[in-house]
Amino acid sequence: MKLGCGVSWVVAALLSFSGTVTAQNVVQFGLNRGLPGIKLGSLPPLARRATYTEPLANNITGGGYYAEVTVGTPGQTVTMVLDTGSSDAWVVSYKANLCTSARLQQQYGDSCGQTYNPASSSTYKLVERGGFRITYLDGGVAAGDYMADDFEIGGTTIKSLQMGYATQTVRGTGILGVGFSANEAADTKYPNIIDQFVSQGLISSKAYSLWLNDRRSDSGTILFGGIDTDKFIGPLEIIPILKPDSSAAYTSFEVELSGMSLAYSNGSTFNVSMPKSSSTLPAILDSGTTLSYLPDNIAEQIFSELGTYTDTQVTGLTFVDCAYLTSERDSVMTFNLGSAAIAVPVYEMVLDILGPYQSSLPSDIPFGNVCLFGIQTTAGFQSSGAVTSSNFALLGDTFLRSAYVVYDLTHHQIGIAQANLNSTSTSITELKADDSGLPSVTGVAAQQKASTTASSTSGSGSSGTSGSGSAPETVTVTASAKNAAAGVRPPRIAGDVKGLLAATGFFAVVGSALVIW
Numbered sequence: 419m420k421l422g423c424g425v426s427w428v429v430a431a432l433l434s435f436s437g438t439v440t441a442q443n444v445v446q447f448g449l450n451r452g453l454p455g456i457k458l459g460s461l462p463p464l465a466r467r468a469t470y471t472e473p474l475a476n477n478i479t480g481g482g483y484y485a486e487v488t489v490g491t492p493g494q495t496v497t498m499v500l501d502t503g504s505s506d507a508w509v510v511s512y513k514a515n516l517c518t519s520a521r522l523q524q525q526y527g528d529s530c531g532q533t534y535n536p537a538s539s540s541t542y543k544l545v546e547r548g549g550f551r552i553t554y555l556d557g558g559v560a561a562g563d564y565m566a567d568d569f570e571i572g573g574t575t576i577k578s579l580q581m582g583y584a585t586q587t588v589r590g591t592g593i594l595g596v597g598f599s600a601n602e603a604a605d606t607k608y609p610n611i612i613d614q615f616v617s618q619g620l621i622s623s624k625a626y627s628l629w630l631n632d633r634r635s636d637s638g639t640i641l642f643g644g645i646d647t648d649k650f651i652g653p654l655e656i657i658p659i660l661k662p663d664s665s666a667a668y669t670s671f672e673v674e675l676s677g678m679s680l681a682y683s684n685g686s687t688f689n690v691s692m693p694k695s696s697s698t699l700p701a702i703l704d705s706g707t708t709l710s711y712l713p714d715n716i717a718e719q720i721f722s723e724l725g726t727y728t729d730t731q732v733t734g735l736t737f738v739d740c741a742y743l744t745s746e747r748d749s750v751m752t753f754n755l756g757s758a759a760i761a762v763p764v765y766e767m768v769l770d771i772l773g774p775y776q777s778s779l780p781s782d783i784p785f786g787n788v789c790l791f792g793i794q795t796t797a798g799f800q801s802s803g804a805v806t807s808s809n810f811a812l813l814g815d816t817f818l819r820s821a822y823v824v825y826d827l828t829h830h831q832i833g834i835a836q837a838n839l840n841s842t843s844t845s846i847t848e849l850k851a852d853d854s855g856l857p858s859v860t861g862v863a864a865q866q867k868a869s870t871t872a873s874s875t876s877g878s879g880s881s882g883t884s885g886s887g888s889a890p891e892t893v894t895v896t897a898s899a900k901n902a903a904a905g906v907r908p909p910r911i912a913g914d915v916k917g918l919l920a921a922t923g924f925f926a927v928v929g930s931a932l933v934i935w
């Protein structure tokens with residue numbers, strides 16, 4: 419990804435403000451005990467603000483999108499799962515139980531990736547010994563200390579970021595939670611990465627934009643502090659984030675899912691019948707979730723339309739005929755979220771990742787080539803006791819790849835539009851501290867033409883107006899099934915059901931628990 423080249427000089431300019439940042443760090447340190455989200459009147463008004471772009475590696479079998487960051491001084495490189503569904507950043511300790519025990523690796527079907535060693539960092543600080551603990555659905559935990567250390571992402575450094583330091587974990591990769599600090603696992607809430615981005619004067623508004631990009635592409639990006647109007651099509655629709663109840667703080671990126679439909683290539687449409695209009699269906703936009711989950715009564719309608727098969731005996735998972743990767747290429751599933759309508763091609767919901775596990779699936783599946791369906795039901799969460807109601811939707815990567823989503827934690831708004839896939843150009847609108855909400859911006863006129871010659875990078879595609887000169891044209895998505903399969907890998911765990919479950923791994927905070935399914 420050649421993003422951010424226009425940004426790097428700003429980063430260089432920022433480095434020269436490091437004196438200022440250090441001064442603010444002192445102010446910020448006093449905020450550790452304060453409430454998150456308080457207004458920082460003490461920021462120097464002339465502090466230079468900018469936006470930061472971080473590439474995200476697309477790894478479906480590894481459970482999502484990864485950001486490569488460095489922690490400590492000198493920086494130790496670690497990859498972390500980018501997760502809008504949780505709010506703590508945590509790294510795996512070099513001596514974590516999982517990293518040193520073959521038995522645990524076998525049990526949890528994971529091993530350690532890059533780990534972190536506090537003894538090798540001159541900027542490490544212990545915040546609370548034994549204070550970090552997140553509970554998983556399966557009873558496992560990620561636990562250890564809360565620590566603080568310098569954290570480099572997207573070419574900029576956040577000083578002394580509080581993070582979990584997991585010495586006990588069932589996952590070998592840390593998680594970078596970018597949700598509301600009210601949803602942190604800690605008893606005492608602390609300023610998390612998004613809070614620190616703003617309080618250290620690196621960006622102006624607690625907001626970022628997520629573009630996961632095409633499934634067949636290796637990477638997407640997260641842009642902190644700005645909106646890239648070359649990465650989406652048409653107007654950015656602005657919708658409110660729902661609050662679970664009137665007294666509570668905003669805890670997750672919940673928006674209202676008001677309708678769904680399926681439009682087939684032959685022109686016929688199937689409208690999903692939604693719950694009574696009196697009850698809104700909250701949908702959580704969660705990048706840390708690989709698949710999407712809908713309440714039973716909605717999911718079943720789609721399952722029956724597409725003739726899927728649900729394995730109620732062993733895995734609880736719903737499978738779909740891989741034939742959809744090639745047939746019904748023009749069929750789309752539309753999700754209505756407030757004023758936005760996001761079209762997800764049906765083949766985006768067909769995950770050809772079962773590989774050798776195909777043979778261990780139930781024998782009564784009515785199709786020969788079995789794919790994992792990108793939509794599952796929320797019933798499993800309820801029966802596992804993780805949540806008390808299954809009347810919510812969790813829109814994970816299978817949905818999010820088709821959308822460009824701006825998460826505005828300051829104004830409690832979501833900006834959303836159809837993604838412009840594979841866009842190679844960049845046109846960034848910076849979000850300002852004194853904006854009263856997300857700005858009204860418009861993306862490009864149409865999906866960028868599928869072209870391998872990246873010669874149209876010069877088109878600036880300024881926001882608001884129609885693209886000048888190199889206006890993109892509408893194209894039909896014609897990627898072959900072979901390409902689609904090339905972007906995914908079979909589950910990594912040798913074994914049975916465990917592999918299937920790991921392949922669908924997701925992270926979301928439901929209530930106070932971080933759940934991995």
Ligand SMILES: *[C@@H]1O[C@H](CO)[C@@H](O)[C@H](O)[C@H]1NC(C)=O
Pocket residue numbers: 475477479480481910
């Ligand atoms: C994807 O994730 C798996 C499991 O974490 C890992 O083994 C594999 O190397 C990753 N692939 C890429 C291309 O990063």
Ligand SMILES: *[C@@H]1O[C@H](CO)[C@@H](O)[C@H](O)[C@H]1NC(C)=O
Pocket residue numbers: 682683684685686
């Ligand atoms: C259109 O295609 C869908 C899916 O193949 C099918 O269920 C439906 O009956 C078709 N409609 C018409 C009018 O042919």
Ligand SMILES: *[C@@H]1O[C@H](CO)[C@@H](O)[C@H](O)[C@H]1NC(C)=O
Pocket residue numbers: 679687688689
């Ligand atoms: C689905 O809803 C749309 C818009 O409300 C409507 O135009 C269309 O006729 C409906 N289709 C069916 C099959 O009910």
Ligand SMILES: *[C@@H]1O[C@H](CO)[C@@H](O)[C@H](O)[C@H]1NC(C)=O
Pocket residue numbers: 632634635636839840867868869895896897901
């Ligand atoms: C995006 O690029 C990938 C290859 O990296 C290609 O397979 C896919 O078809 C492209 N998507 C679109 C919408 O052009």
